[in-house]
Amino acid sequence: MLSLIKEKWNDILEQMKIENDISEVAFTTWVKYFRPYKVEGNMITISIEKENLVLDPSWFSKKYRMPLIITIAEVLETEFDVQFIIPDLSEKNRISEDAEKTDSESLINAHLNPRYTFETFVVGKNNDIAHATALAVAEDPGIYGNPLFIYGGAGLGKTHLLHSIAHYVLGKHPDYRIIYVTSEEFTNELVHSIQHKQIENFKNKYRNIDMLLIDDIQFIVNKESTQEEFFHTFTTLYESKKQIVISSDKPPKDINGLEDRLITRFKAGLTVDVQPPNYETRMAILKKRAELDNIMVDDESLNYIATNIKSSIRELEGALKQIYNFSRLRKKTINFDLTKEALENIISPEEKRPVTCELIIDTVAEHYNISPDDIKSTKRNKEIAYPRQICMYLCRKMTADSLQAVGNSLGKKDHTTIIHGEKKISDDLKHDENLKNTIDILIKKINPPT
Numbered sequence: 001m002l003s004l005i006k007e008k009w010n011d012i013l014e015q016m017k018i019e020n021d022i023s024e025v026a027f028t029t030w031v032k033y034f035r036p037y038k039v040e041g042n043m044i045t046i047s048i049e050k051e052n053l054v055l056d057p058s059w060f061s062k063k064y065r066m067p068l069i070i071t072i073a074e075v076l077e078t079e080f081d082v083q084f085i086i087p088d089l090s091e092k093n094r095i096s097e098d099a100e101k102t103d104s105e106s107l108i109n110a111h112l113n114p115r116y117t118f119e120t121f122v123v124g125k126n127n128d129i130a131h132a133t134a135l136a137v138a139e140d141p142g143i144y145g146n147p148l149f150i151y152g153g154a155g156l157g158k159t160h161l162l163h164s165i166a167h168y169v170l171g172k173h174p175d176y177r178i179i180y181v182t183s184e185e186f187t188n189e190l191v192h193s194i195q196h197k198q199i200e201n202f203k204n205k206y207r208n209i210d211m212l213l214i215d216d217i218q219f220i221v222n223k224e225s226t227q228e229e230f231f232h233t234f235t236t237l238y239e240s241k242k243q244i245v246i247s248s249d250k251p252p253k254d255i256n257g258l259e260d261r262l263i264t265r266f267k268a269g270l271t272v273d274v275q276p277p278n279y280e281t282r283m284a285i286l287k288k289r290a291e292l293d294n295i296m297v298d299d300e301s302l303n304y305i306a307t308n309i310k311s312s313i314r315e316l317e318g319a320l321k322q323i324y325n326f327s328r329l330r331k332k333t334i335n336f337d338l339t340k341e342a343l344e345n346i347i348s349p350e351e352k353r354p355v356t357c358e359l360i361i362d363t364v365a366e367h368y369n370i371s372p373d374d375i376k377s378t379k380r381n382k383e384i385a386y387p388r389q390i391c392m393y394l395c396r397k398m399t400a401d402s403l404q405a406v407g408n409s410l411g412k413k414d415h416t417t418i419i420h421g422e423k424k425i426s427d428d429l430k431h432d433e434n435l436k437n438t439i440d441i442l443i444k445k446i447n448p449p450t
């Protein structure tokens with residue numbers, strides 16, 4: 001039986017693709033790697049023979065089991081069930097989780113979330129430029145723009161875009177050696193390799209690849225050895241025209257504690273941002289998520305979530321999971337009443353977060369990687385004095401507080417200091433495009449758009 005299945009296998013995959021409208025990207029990224037491995041009774045075991053990628057068989061099962069069962073029945077006129085296995089997965093996992101990572105290549109291409117692809121990424125005004133640029137970079141790695149720097153607030157899709165680029169490139173070039181890593185993991189690995197005298201392995205691993213995607217670069221601030229090593233990794237890859245993609249919560253120039261030579265190099269490529277989504281995009285994201293997870297949910301409930309959760313897509317998805325879980329436990333279908341009850345602790349619709357000087361100070365401090373106490377202090381160095389003046393400007397613009405009240409919030413500053421700070425930023429805004437951009441971002445962080 002196995003040989004018959006093998007003989008018909010390409011027809012089966014092609015037919016499944018057509019009947020189920022499977023996109024070319026999904027087909028070349030995943031489906032073409034499906035191979036019939038063995039047949040026992042009516043169970044066909046399918047091995048996903050894609051090198052160097054750690055994936056979850058249950059994801060494939062959810063997405064492709066039914067279409068395959070139906071197509072196999074159509075082509076072979078016999079009913080089979082199917083299950084997926086990933087060869088060597090256990091071996092790879094064991095190595096990657098092993099504290100003694102001696103095989104430095106074992107992590108190549110690991111950690112990619114199969115759900116984070118361009119196909120599942122919903123495009124709206126908030127992220128269209130980031131999406132189009134990421135796709136163009138994935139089409140022409142190392143050529144279109146290098147490095148690509150993606151920044152934006154928490155849970156707005158940066159990691160999703162990084163993984164999408166990797167999947168897309170691997171779909172076209174399965175032999176490419178791609179590393180996706182967070183800057184924290186990069187740091188930990190570096191420390192580990194120094195401790196275990198394996199620094200050469202570390203260098204070889206990161207400098208002999210086709211593409212490096214490094215997430216949340218802001219975590220390497222003030223870590224000198226990591227920055228030093230990253231700089232050399234960056235330069236080696238860049239000079240051999242290998243694509244580097246970086247994500248961060250803020251634009252390069254705002255990352256305090258990052259060496260100038262890195263900032264300059266980041267700025268030399270393409271920089272794009274992801275913003276919080278507007279209502280329509282939030283609805284589209286929720287609908288897509290519900291469809292992918294097979295959750296039946298009415299529009300009124302989706303509208304309730306999209307109207308009340310605005311700043312993070314992760315939170316939008318969390319709300320959907322919460323109502324799904326609630327409906328399963330209660331054994332009820334999802335409707336508006338159930339949704340409201342399920343989200344009682346997450347959403348309090350009447351309360352819009354009030355904009356206060358404290359909130360502004362916290363947000364600005366977080367943005368510049370300094371502490372709120374620094375802002376309220378009398379320190380005069382530029383890294384602190386300038387964000388403090390931004391606070392003065394924003395407190396005057398976004399709250400109704402008097403000069404004296406703003407001064408008090410900022411550590412008992414005199415009202416003339418506040419007037420001076422506000423004016424300085426207003427004047428700078430007239431000619432400084434970067435500052436304008438930063439102020440826009442801060443305003444959105446403080447008061448996410450509806």
Ligand SMILES: Nc1ncnc2c1ncn2[C@@H]1O[C@H](COP(=O)(O)OP(=O)(O)OP(=O)(O)O)[C@@H](O)[C@H]1O
Pocket residue numbers: 116120121122123127152153154155156157158159160161216249285288313314317
């Ligand atoms: N445009 C989008 N379309 C569909 N899903 C999205 C989109 N943007 C984000 N998501 C989803 O929202 C969740 C959070 O996204 P992601 O982890 O990429 O955010 P992030 O910007 O990297 O956050 P952080 O800065 O906290 O790491 C993920 O499940 C992701 O799939």
